[in-house]
Amino acid sequence: MQVSARNQLAGTVKEIKQDDIMAEVTLQLADGVELVAVITASSAQRLNISVGSQVYVIVKSTDVMIGAD
Amino acid sequence: MQVSARNQLAGTVKEIKQDDIMAEVTLQLADGVELVAVITASSAQRLNISVGSQVYVIVKSTDVMIGAD
Amino acid sequence: MQVSARNQLAGTVKEIKQDDIMAEVTLQLADGVELVAVITASSAQRLNISVGSQVYVIVKSTDVMIGAD
Amino acid sequence: MQVSARNQLAGTVKEIKQDDIMAEVTLQLADGVELVAVITASSAQRLNISVGSQVYVIVKSTDVMIGAD
Amino acid sequence: MQVSARNQLAGTVKEIKQDDIMAEVTLQLADGVELVAVITASSAQRLNISVGSQVYVIVKSTDVMIGAD
Amino acid sequence: MQVSARNQLAGTVKEIKQDDIMAEVTLQLADGVELVAVITASSAQRLNISVGSQVYVIVKSTDVMIGAD
Numbered sequence: 001m002q003v004s005a006r007n008q009l010a011g012t013v014k015e016i017k018q019d020d021i022m023a024e025v026t027l028q029l030a031d032g033v034e035l036v037a038v039i040t041a042s043s044a045q046r047l048n049i050s051v052g053s054q055v056y057v058i059v060k061s062t063d064v065m066i067g068a069d
Numbered sequence: 070m071q072v073s074a075r076n077q078l079a080g081t082v083k084e085i086k087q088d089d090i091m092a093e094v095t096l097q098l099a100d101g102v103e104l105v106a107v108i109t110a111s112s113a114q115r116l117n118i119s120v121g122s123q124v125y126v127i128v129k130s131t132d133v134m135i136g137a138d
Numbered sequence: 139m140q141v142s143a144r145n146q147l148a149g150t151v152k153e154i155k156q157d158d159i160m161a162e163v164t165l166q167l168a169d170g171v172e173l174v175a176v177i178t179a180s181s182a183q184r185l186n187i188s189v190g191s192q193v194y195v196i197v198k199s200t201d202v203m204i205g206a207d
Numbered sequence: 208m209q210v211s212a213r214n215q216l217a218g219t220v221k222e223i224k225q226d227d228i229m230a231e232v233t234l235q236l237a238d239g240v241e242l243v244a245v246i247t248a249s250s251a252q253r254l255n256i257s258v259g260s261q262v263y264v265i266v267k268s269t270d271v272m273i274g275a276d
Numbered sequence: 277m278q279v280s281a282r283n284q285l286a287g288t289v290k291e292i293k294q295d296d297i298m299a300e301v302t303l304q305l306a307d308g309v310e311l312v313a314v315i316t317a318s319s320a321q322r323l324n325i326s327v328g329s330q331v332y333v334i335v336k337s338t339d340v341m342i343g344a345d
Numbered sequence: 346m347q348v349s350a351r352n353q354l355a356g357t358v359k360e361i362k363q364d365d366i367m368a369e370v371t372l373q374l375a376d377g378v379e380l381v382a383v384i385t386a387s388s389a390q391r392l393n394i395s396v397g398s399q400v401y402v403i404v405k406s407t408d409v410m411i412g413a414d
Contacts, residue, residue, distance in 0.1 A: 141274070143272070144242075145243060146274065147242070163273060165273070167236075167240070173213075173214045174214060174268040174271065175272065175273050177271075177272065182273075185273060185275045187273065187275060192276075193274060194273065195272075195274075196274050197242070197272070198270070199242075199244055202243065202245070202264060202266055203244065203246065203264075203265040204232060204234070204244050204246060204250075204254060204256065204263065204265065205262060205263035205264075205265050206256060206260065206261075206263070207261075
């Protein structure tokens with residue numbers, strides 16, 4: 001399935017921290033470039049991801065902000 | 070100002086496309102790694118960004134999804 | 139690709155209204171059950187959708203609210 | 208109160224799972240059509256919902272994505 | 277209808293700027309305290325709001341970030 | 346750093362409730378005007394906020410909805 005969300009970057013699962021409801025997944029996109037995703041624990045299970053899994057980071061473009069110094 | 074949003078990645082503005090209300094900003098994070106942000110045209114003006122500006126991409130972790138093959 | 143977003147419902151594209159930047163897509167899930175998605179015009183083109191296309195509506199569970207009378 | 212969020216679908220609460228902070232609410236829209244909402248536990252209490260409650264699922268159109276095969 | 281979104285603040289419509297698809301609505305919450313909402317133009321019409329309308333600003337708590345100096 | 350998110354209001358932290366993953370932060374903007382933010386517990390720690398901290402509430406304009414009676 002192709003998704004309308006514009007931003008889809010390849011990454012590797014580096015850490016998963018979860019409780020009964022939520023999971024915080026740290027993803028490595030490149031050396032020193034990490035992103036954190038907060039998804040439901042049941043979605044993490046359904047995707048069957050663990051440390052080392054090759055995944056995609058997906059972000060809808062209306063959810064991306066820009067910061068400038 | 071420091072922002073609670075977990076994900077803040079350095080990037081360069083590659084393209085800005087805008088109409089009266091919305092702006093679509095393409096950002097380059099690394100060679101071949103791009104993200105698109107949709108913000109208001111007035112925010113783009115307020116940040117005073119143009120092609121080549123050094124900026125940060127900011128995404129709240131609850132807005133990050135994961136895809137797996 | 140499987141996506142972590144919990145909510146994925148089958149639907150049919152009923153109407154697409156777009157300008158240079160944004161597209162408003164009306165989707166029919168069942169008789170009398172419609173949802174509207176606002177995505178970028180370039181995502182609509184990339185997905186190659188038109189009226190009648192069979193698609194999925196995808197919503198991250200943290201973006202769903204509940205209303206009660 | 209009428210809400211600007213475009214997508215408001217009638218449903219029934221099927222399951223509520225919660226911890227001190229978050230609640231994961233499964234809603235049935237029709238036979239075999241379910242959506243999951245993640246809201247705060249205190250919002251779930253304030254709405255006074257329980258299994259069987261008739262509610263509305265509300266989603267802002269900018270939070271809806273489209274998937275295509 | 278009561279909505280699960282935790283944050284509902286009373287305000288007055290101060291300005292509406294819109295094109296065919298999107299509307300940018302500036303809301304005044306108090307003297308010198310303004311918020312901007314980007315909703316679809318059709319939602320703005322459906323709510324029948326104009327400058328001076330008494331409305332509520334609604335934000336889901338998972339969409340609120342915190343900044344600190 | 347300046348952030349594209351249009352809505353940035355000054356406030357004071359009134360209460361922090363957190364578990365291992367999520368934190369629910371209640372912020373006071375003015376007398377009787379409160380907002381709740383749900384962020385990750387690690388972001389709350391990184392910002393080093395506690396009850397009484399002077400902070401900013403930040404909301405992207407595409408995440409603001411409008412309600413009308």
